[in-house]
Amino acid sequence: MLSVADIHVEYGRTPALMGPSLRVDAGEIVSIIGRNGVGKTTLLKAIIGLLRVTSGTIRLDGEDLSRLPAHERARRGLGYVPQGRMIFAGLSVEEHLLIGADLNRANGRALLEEVLEEFPRLRERYRQRGDTLSGGEQQMLALGRALVGGPKVLLLDEPSEGIQPSIVQEIEAKIASISRARGLAIVLVEQNIELAVALARRIYVMEKGRIAREIAPEHVMDEDIVRDYLAV
Numbered sequence: 001m002l003s004v005a006d007i008h009v010e011y012g013r014t015p016a017l018m019g020p021s022l023r024v025d026a027g028e029i030v031s032i033i034g035r036n037g038v039g040k041t042t043l044l045k046a047i048i049g050l051l052r053v054t055s056g057t058i059r060l061d062g063e064d065l066s067r068l069p070a071h072e073r074a075r076r077g078l079g080y081v082p083q084g085r086m087i088f089a090g091l092s093v094e095e096h097l098l099i100g101a102d103l104n105r106a107n108g109r110a111l112l113e114e115v116l117e118e119f120p121r122l123r124e125r126y127r128q129r130g131d132t133l134s135g136g137e138q139q140m141l142a143l144g145r146a147l148v149g150g151p152k153v154l155l156l157d158e159p160s161e162g163i164q165p166s167i168v169q170e171i172e173a174k175i176a177s178i179s180r181a182r183g184l185a186i187v188l189v190e191q192n193i194e195l196a197v198a199l200a201r202r203i204y205v206m207e208k209g210r211i212a213r214e215i216a217p218e219h220v221m222d223e224d225i226v227r228d229y230l231a232v
Ligand SMILES: Nc1ncnc2c1ncn2[C@@H]1O[C@H](COP(=O)(O)OP(=O)(O)OP(=O)(O)O)[C@@H](O)[C@H]1O
Pocket: 011, 016, 034, 035, 036, 037, 038, 039, 040, 041, 042, 043, 083, 191
């Protein structure tokens, strides 16, 4: 589905990504873990087209998207939930979802209805301003905004960040059911190892702009083993 090969990104003249490669198949959840500042967000932004790659390829169903602008990549099926959620000040829940649905004119309305079924809380708060939602509700809204665009691949940047444990469990259940129900490919960036282990089939460990290790399915179930990989 999505395959990223040997991409390079610089901030000014400082290299930020030095050739990470990864892939995710339809219906599969893979996780990217790594310490603060190793380039996880940079990697997602490069995939989605918010940062320019100087070399390497980003393929979706075989088509190289790496030279396309972000909105074209979104139209072709890349969905993104940014770190910190990026809810627009002053816009209602409805307006956020309509912006997302606009990407998918053909069946945006049907997808909107699906998302409201999936997240009843968003329906209850449909007219409320997004920036007055709780942190957990904002995360649901950010997920909903991405889903109404009808993505094939969903990139999630630390959905558990700053959210209390009971809501993290709710978000975990939503991510699992979204992946199952829609056969979506999901790339989950997480510092919460518990969440990564609970959801991912494979885990990539990122270090200083590179994917340093890949943890195979037979080891990803074990939180201690995963923590050891991270400590290497
Ligand atoms: N706009 C920018 N200009 C210059 N340097 C940047 C910019 N954004 C990020 N960086 C640097 O690039 C490196 C990777 O940052 P990035 O945000 O991708 O890390 P991260 O792995 O997502 O970290 P965290 O876990 O804290 O979210 C860091 O050293 C950061 O300071």
